[in-house]
């Protein structure tokens with residue numbers, strides 16, 4: 001009955017999650033993309049739903065499937081589409097988590113016809129995509145804001161810079177250090193970094209990583225914030 005739902009830690013809360021890669025079209029048959037599987041974002045979506053939240057999942061192309069009465073799944077291809085949907089929803093959410101591997105650039109012009117093979121060297125001009133998470137940070141009022149970072153060098157320092165630059169409450173650093181961590185795998189090794197603290201977690205399956213992330217979010221929003 002209704003009073004049981006109300007005991008769920010995220011009952012009445014709305015969570016926005018971006019997930020997966022983006023595909024930036026070059027011509028009708030080609031695109032610039034990346035190897036993000038979307039798994040981490042989909043796992044966090046399941047965790048949030050289990051905690052009683054309403055979730056808006058804005059997902060780039062992936063084969064993953066998810067449906068739930070409290071889930072609004074928005075499928076997009078490009079960074080610009082992800083940005084447009086995310087900004088439409090941002091004001092109405094309590095928690096926003098950016099886990100998408102958004103393409104930093106897109107082809108400057110889209111070729112309407114399939115590009116033919118001609119010269120030995122071929123160039124594609126790229127232009128910058130909007131930064132979804134940074135724009136969240138600039139527009140943040142009541143929202144609890146979480147970002148991700150995957151770095152190959154100076155990981156903690158770089159992650160801390162992103163935390164500050166994007167006005168985040170915390171950033172989840174995905175470590176490449178151990179075999180089996182990062183893109184495409186079913187496990188992750190993360191650290192959760194705030195302005196003055198770093199919490200390192202063991203390598204573990206993504207569903208458990210998602211639970212760790214929400215435990216952390218809950219500990220923040222239940223002591224005064226929001």
Ligand code: CTP
Pocket residue numbers: 018079098099100101102103104129130131132133134146147148149150162
């Ligand atoms: N992000 C985003 N929109 C973009 C680029 C990144 O929302 N256009 C988000 C990602 O979802 C992630 C965080 O920003 O949560 C950090 O992404 P990352 O690629 O590590 O950082 P960038 O700011 O793009 O910087 P760089 O790639 O140069 O390291």
Ligand code: CA
Pocket residue numbers: 102103104
């Ligand atoms: Ca980037």
